[in-house]
Amino acid sequence: MRLEDVRLRYGRSGPWVLRGVTARLDPGEVAVVLGRNGAGKSTLLQLCAGVLRPARGRVVDRPRHVGWVPERFPADQPCTVTRYLTAMGRVAGLGRADTDRAVDRWTDRLGLTPFREVRLPDLSKGTAQKVGLAQAMLRTPGLLVLDEPWEGLDSAARGLVPELIDEVLADGGAVLVSDHRGETVRLPGARHWTVADGLVTEEAASGDGAVAVVEVAVPAARVAGTVARLRADGHHILRVREPATPPTPVLVPPTPVPSSSVADPSAGRPGAPATGGPAGAAEPSVGVPPPDSGSTVDPARSGRPGEVAR
Numbered sequence: 001m002r003l004e005d006v007r008l009r010y011g012r013s014g015p016w017v018l019r020g021v022t023a024r025l026d027p028g029e030v031a032v033v034l035g036r037n038g039a040g041k042s043t044l045l046q047l048c049a050g051v052l053r054p055a056r057g058r059v060v061d062r063p064r065h066v067g068w069v070p071e072r073f074p075a076d077q078p079c080t081v082t083r084y085l086t087a088m089g090r091v092a093g094l095g096r097a098d099t100d101r102a103v104d105r106w107t108d109r110l111g112l113t114p115f116r117e118v119r120l121p122d123l124s125k126g127t128a129q130k131v132g133l134a135q136a137m138l139r140t141p142g143l144l145v146l147d148e149p150w151e152g153l154d155s156a157a158r159g160l161v162p163e164l165i166d167e168v169l170a171d172g173g174a175v176l177v178s179d180h181r182g183e184t185v186r187l188p189g190a191r192h193w194t195v196a197d198g199l200v201t202e203e204a205a206s207g208d209g210a211v212a213v214v215e216v217a218v219p220a221a222r223v224a225g226t227v228a229r230l231r232a233d234g235h236h237i238l239r240v241r242e243p244a245t246p247p248t249p250v251l252v253p254p255t256p257v258p259s260s261s262v263a264d265p266s267a268g269r270p271g272a273p274a275t276g277g278p279a280g281a282a283e284p285s286v287g288v289p290p291p292d293s294g295s296t297v298d299p300a301r302s303g304r305p306g307e308v309a310r
């Protein structure tokens with residue numbers, strides 16, 4: 001998605017809130033929107049989500065399915081959580097059965113199952129916020145726009161936000177998120193956009209051009225999210241190996257070690273770097289050891305130009 005010289009003001013004679021914003025967000029990227037109160041963060045997010053239209057300039061290549069989570073979930077509609085989410089699933093273009101499945105999945109995932117028959121106005125602020133997150137995820141969005149998504153959530157639920165972001169990124173989507181509480185430290189790979197004086201500036205990516213190979217072992221269930229996060233951080237994923245069947249432990253009697261030998265202090269230690277990668281190679285890689293156990297490469301992404309770094 002690209003913003004081309006976008007300008008916006010509220011009302012014909014109001015001051016320009018955004019006065020010539022040019023920015024770009026590619027699939028697999030997450031950008032955190034920062035800025036002082038009143039700078040125009042929510043305005044920018046609403047523009048990106050398609051809730052507001054620019055007075056001048058244009059937003060192009062916005063993904064078809066946008067998940068929009070406003071800062072305050074409009075919980076004044078007199079229907080239950082289930083009815084609301086079902087209606088939103090249909091609005092998002094899901095069929096009846098897919099809607100029901102998505103509502104079951106996301107109410108369960110966000111701990112909303114006990115509240116399904118509660119009317120929206122009777123929900124606490126944090127629970128209503130979770131309903132807002134659920135409706136945005138019913139149909140995996142190509143662009144997820146979150147305005148202060150951590151607001152009102154308890155600590156357990158706050159941990160879910162990066163998970164949802166990972167899932168969107170892993171699915172090839174992009175994410176834009178505002179944050180004034182510093183919660184985006186949970187998104188280490190995010191780009192940083194700052195809104196000030198009606199313009200958006202981005203912190204330059206650091207790096208001196210040197211690259212290295214890093215092999216990382218992660219629980220199988222976290223592979224997609226980890227890959228998404230590393231991609232969002234600008235890393236090139238060389239391959240993802242299938243998890244190996246753990247070797248059957250064999251008990252052997254201890255062998256006396258000659259006094260002249262030197263033990264490798266990192267051998268067998270949890271967290272010790274895995275070996276077996278291309279020694280001395282100069283590209284970052286992510287893998288699940290052991291080597292040569294077959295590889296799974298996302299065909300939609302591998303080898304695509306622009307995949308390496310921004």
Ligand SMILES: Nc1ncnc2c1ncn2[C@@H]1O[C@H](COP(=O)(O)OP(=O)(O)OP(=O)(O)O)[C@@H](O)[C@H]1O
Nearest residue numbers: 010017035036037038039040041042043044180195
């Ligand atoms: N619906 C509206 N009508 C008129 N002015 C508005 C409207 N919404 C926002 N503004 C004004 O636009 C400017 C930017 O507001 P916006 O909510 O985008 O800022 P923000 O950076 O998100 O602020 P905060 O950090 O306080 O949430 C402010 O001066 C605000 O008063």
